[in-house]
Amino acid sequence: MADISSNFLGIKSPNPFWLASAPPTDKKINVLRAFEAGWGGVVWKTLGSQVKNVSSRYSAVNYGGHKVMGFNNIELISDRPLDINLKEIRECIKLFPDRAMVVSLMADNDKNSWHELIKKVEDTGAHGFELNFGCPHGMTERGMGAAVGQDPEIAAMVVEWVMEAATIPVITKLTPNVHSVVPTAKAVAKAGSNGLSLINTIQSITGVDLDTFVPNPYVAGKSVYGGYCGPAVKPIALKMLTSIAQNPETNRLPISGIGGVSNWKDAVEFLLLGASNVQVCTAAMTHGFRIVEDMCEGLNNWMDEKGFKILEDFIGKSVPAITHWEDLDINYHHVANINQDKCIHCGLCYIACEDTSHQSISLQPGQPYNIYTIKEEECVGCNLCQLVCPVNECITMVEQRVAPEYINWVEWQKRGLPLNDH
Amino acid sequence: MIKNNRLTAEEYEKNFSDIHPPFDNETAAIVEANRCLFCYDAPCIKGCPTSIDIPKFIKQITTQNVKGSAHTIFVSNIFGAGCSKVCPVEKLCEGNCVYNLLEEKPIEIARLQRYASEMAMANNWQMFERKPDNGKKVAIVGAGPAGLSCAHVLSREGVEVTIFEKEEKAGGLMTYGIAAYKVTPEFCANEVNYITGIGGIHIEYEKSLGKDFTVAELQTQYDAVFLGMGVGLARQLDIPGEDLEGVEDAITFIYNLRSKELPAIAVGDRVAVIGMGMTAIDAATQAKRLGANEVTMLYRRTQSEMPCTQHEMDIALLDGCEIIWLAAPKEIKGVDGKVTTLVCSKMKLGDADASGRRSPVDTGETFTLAVDMVIKAAGQMPFFDIVEQNNLQHKNGKINIDATGGTNLAGVYAGGDAVNGGKEVVNAVQAGKDAAASILQYMGLV
Numbered sequence: 080m081a082d083i084s085s086n087f088l089g090i091k092s093p094n095p096f097w098l099a100s101a102p103p104t105d106k107k108i109n110v111l112r113a114f115e116a117g118w119g120g121v122v123w124k125t126l127g128s129q130v131k132n133v134s135s136r137y138s139a140v141n142y143g144g145h146k147v148m149g150f151n152n153i154e155l156i157s158d159r160p161l162d163i164n165l166k167e168i169r170e171c172i173k174l175f176p177d178r179a180m181v182v183s184l185m186a187d188n189d190k191n192s193w194h195e196l197i198k199k200v201e202d203t204g205a206h207g208f209e210l211n212f213g214c215p216h217g218m219t220e221r222g223m224g225a226a227v228g229q230d231p232e233i234a235a236m237v238v239e240w241v242m243e244a245a246t247i248p249v250i251t252k253l254t255p256n257v258h259s260v261v262p263t264a265k266a267v268a269k270a271g272s273n274g275l276s277l278i279n280t281i282q283s284i285t286g287v288d289l290d291t292f293v294p295n296p297y298v299a300g301k302s303v304y305g306g307y308c309g310p311a312v313k314p315i316a317l318k319m320l321t322s323i324a325q326n327p328e329t330n331r332l333p334i335s336g337i338g339g340v341s342n343w344k345d346a347v348e349f350l351l352l353g354a355s356n357v358q359v360c361t362a363a364m365t366h367g368f369r370i371v372e373d374m375c376e377g378l379n380n381w382m383d384e385k386g387f388k389i390l391e392d393f394i395g396k397s398v399p400a401i402t403h404w405e406d407l408d409i410n411y412h413h414v415a416n417i418n419q420d421k422c423i424h425c426g427l428c429y430i431a432c433e434d435t436s437h438q439s440i441s442l443q444p445g446q447p448y449n450i451y452t453i454k455e456e457e458c459v460g461c462n463l464c465q466l467v468c469p470v471n472e473c474i475t476m477v478e479q480r481v482a483p484e485y486i487n488w489v490e491w492q493k494r495g496l497p498l499n500d501h
Numbered sequence: 502m503i504k505n506n507r508l509t510a511e512e513y514e515k516n517f518s519d520i521h522p523p524f525d526n527e528t529a530a531i532v533e534a535n536r537c538l539f540c541y542d543a544p545c546i547k548g549c550p551t552s553i554d555i556p557k558f559i560k561q562i563t564t565q566n567v568k569g570s571a572h573t574i575f576v577s578n579i580f581g582a583g584c585s586k587v588c589p590v591e592k593l594c595e596g597n598c599v600y601n602l603l604e605e606k607p608i609e610i611a612r613l614q615r616y617a618s619e620m621a622m623a624n625n626w627q628m629f630e631r632k633p634d635n636g637k638k639v640a641i642v643g644a645g646p647a648g649l650s651c652a653h654v655l656s657r658e659g660v661e662v663t664i665f666e667k668e669e670k671a672g673g674l675m676t677y678g679i680a681a682y683k684v685t686p687e688f689c690a691n692e693v694n695y696i697t698g699i700g701g702i703h704i705e706y707e708k709s710l711g712k713d714f715t716v717a718e719l720q721t722q723y724d725a726v727f728l729g730m731g732v733g734l735a736r737q738l739d740i741p742g743e744d745l746e747g748v749e750d751a752i753t754f755i756y757n758l759r760s761k762e763l764p765a766i767a768v769g770d771r772v773a774v775i776g777m778g779m780t781a782i783d784a785a786t787q788a789k790r791l792g793a794n795e796v797t798m799l800y801r802r803t804q805s806e807m808p809c810t811q812h813e814m815d816i817a818l819l820d821g822c823e824i825i826w827l828a829a830p831k832e833i834k835g836v837d838g839k840v841t842t843l844v845c846s847k848m849k850l851g852d853a854d855a856s857g858r859r860s861p862v863d864t865g866e867t868f869t870l871a872v873d874m875v876i877k878a879a880g881q882m883p884f885f886d887i888v889e890q891n892n893l894q895h896k897n898g899k900i901n902i903d904a905t906g907g908t909n910l911a912g913v914y915a916g917g918d919a920v921n922g923g924k925e926v927v928n929a930v931q932a933g934k935d936a937a938a939s940i941l942q943y944m945g946l947v
Contacts, residue, residue, distance in 0.1 A: 143535055143563075144531060144535030144563065423599040423600075423602040423603055424540075424599055424602070425538045425540040425543075425599045426540050426542050426543070427538065427539070427540065427541060429541055430541035442542070444542075447544035447545075447547035447548055448544055448597075448599075449542055469538050470603065
């Protein structure tokens with residue numbers, strides 16, 4: 080059996096699954112329930128100056144009958160008194176000493192406020208800090224959250240203040256509401272941050288109520304931009320993670336991956352693309368803490384199957400596979416193949432290809448079932464038919480190289496090789 | 502003994518409640534609708550005689566466009582609500598669903614169709630606006646599925662339609678010939694009202710062709726005529742004892758069930774049902790549900806030749822009906838003029854006949870069943886005499902039509918059971934639509 084225990088900047092946890100700083104980590108009762116369920120650690124919901132939240136707070140995007148494909152919130156940082164939070168953090172650490180307790184911070188924009196807050200939180204015995212430079216709503220208007228993370232210079236300045244006072248590891252959480260996360264990541268790395276975490280939520284409007292005409296979530300006839308998260312944001316998070324994992328100035332810092340992690344497969348993908356652990360929120364908010372059981376078991380079984388003993392055996396393994404478009408091999412070619420024994424004749428591949436792609440599937444009319452076959456000479460190997468096919472492994476992509484040797488676009492042009500003629 | 506009032510009011514209600522309950526909430530309908538793959542050139546559509554765009558109407562349920570969904574159904578089949586309850590979907594749309602090939606439960610197309618179409622009926626969403634009256638008049642014989650479907654298409658185009666119906670209610674077999682646990686009289690009345698709600702359709706009740714008017718008279722008074730009077734007469738067994746008390750035909754039995762209160766319907770202690778078609782199933786199951794102790798179905802061929810679907814047969818079996826294969830009635834015996842015994846010939850399968858099914862051959866052996874009621878469901882006969890008297894070309898009473906639905910008489914069209922000898926409601930609906938299209942062309946309106 081593989082060892083799935085995690086060591087992130089010396090912060091140990093029995094598994095790499097932490098709950099992200101969010102409503103599930105706002106109170107002792109929630110955190111104890113999470114630890115009882117088996118979560119490896121938590122990032123306690125952001126502490127800072129006293130705020131007040133509104134009602135309502137969340138809204139979601141449903142798709143094809145599945146609820147909460149995407150989720151957004153307009154909640155601020157913890158609205159509970161600091162003393163109560165600190166007392167409860169201390170109690171949780173005492174009851175579950177083997178779990179990671181990281182505390183998210185967002186102090187007012189002056190050095191003293193940060194130093195004071197750091198001192199108070201360190202007194203609880205917490206294992207690390209996460210700096211909230213990402214919250215996209217409410218706090219930004221006060222010059223905090225994403226307003227800090229969007230400006231590399233300000234972010235670096237705050238990290239410097241923090242590093243002056245902190246004696247435990249510091250993780251800086253990055254906002255995705257920028258054209259690239261790399262500049263801020265570089266700046267905070269240079270300023271001394273021990274680790275990084277990403278992504279925070281993405282500014283969003285999930286939808287508009289077609290009866291009231293008010294966007295979601297509804298607050299007395301109005302709404303505001305909320306922070307988007309959940310399964311829908313995973314691809315964006317993976318891209319941003321990879322851009323940090325590939326940059327030599329930022330990839331020396333361990334990264335905690337966040338953004339739509341819902342199961343062990345998602346988690347493995349984050350680790351393969353350079354995260355050392357993952358943080359989860361929406362999946363727990365939609366299904367409860369019990370989801371961690373399969374996350375641990377699935378990760379373990381997968382590692383056994385692949386022969387990985389510890390997480391470090393595969394962290395970052397897929398990072399080199401992301402390259403530049405110009406380096407892709409133009410001689411690589413594959414074409415679709417429809418397994419007629421598995422085909423259920425739904426025609427989804429045909430209509431997708433015919434209407435929106437390359438007219439590479441032929442239809443032989445039948446009563447009631449048409450026969451669909453690939454016109455190999457027309458197929459560009461785009462994968463669309465395979466993606467829309469409802470039957471597992473019915474459509475496969477079969478490699479048919481144009482030529483054995485590797486050649487990229489730059490070389491192709493240099494040699495004056497033929498371009499498309501259609 | 503044949504007697505009525507065998508059950509309590511609660512038992513009657515339970516036994517005759519809706520056999521295919523609807524989705525009772527939006528969530529359930531949407532969950533099922535979301536299972537639909539939205540196939541291209543969908544096999545389910547090809548299984549529907551009226552070619553309803555099934556993936557489209559199901560997709561419209563998922564987007565909560567139920568009005569659009571109902572329109573998609575009704576534009577192809579104005580009896581969409583009734584068909585969702587009475588169609589043998591296991592051999593039509595649902596039988597073709599690609600999920601069957603995955604050994605996955607097919608989409609509940611009928612139930613979804615019922616969801617959208619009944620909502621339209623309940624809210625009286627009239628989907629079609631009648632074009633201005635164009636002065637053309639068409640007579641239709643029979644207010645069943647064929648006649649009403651034809652009438653609806655014609656009325657939409659601004660034709661004034663008069664339907665002559667021999668019964669006191671419209672709906673034809675929907676109203677009088679289908680098991681009460683599939684459709685209720687109230688539903689049938691609502692459906693007829695919904696269809697005629699478009700306007701321009703006038704129904705003359707209790708007016709029979711052959712008794713009250715002739716086709717020739719209609720030809721002179723109207724621009725065109727559609728004959729959709731169906732079939733009516735039960736096929737006789739032509740065996741001794743057929744006139745004994747306790748011998749009834751399934752059509753009459755079901756007609757009484759549908760037109761009277763259930764406790765008034767008498768049924769025997771031990772009932773034999775002759776035949777294995779849909780009507781035989783409806784008669785057998787309802788005899789059992791009315792309180793008969795034993796119901797035995799007899800069929801002269803085997804299960805592989807039976808006309809009903811497996812699903813329908815299962816309803817009868819689950820109701821406790823027995824089935825004896827390869828048995829043909831030979832003689833009905835009685836005491837004091839009342840049925841006591843059914844003598845049957847044991848059959849075996851011979852060569853294939855014209856229908857492609859293997860013919861039953863008498864083995865010479867017999868057996869007897871002690872019964873007090875015999876229900877004949879060996880098929881229905883077309884109105885041979887009426888067709889003959891009105892100079893319509895026909896084959897054994899089934900009216901001959903050409904590719905346009907036209908008969909040998911000028912401006913006279915026909916369709917439905919009167920032509921095909923007895924198929925599903927949905928076939929009749931399509932025949933009505935097809936004939937309407939030809940009639941519009943004949944009258945120079947398209």
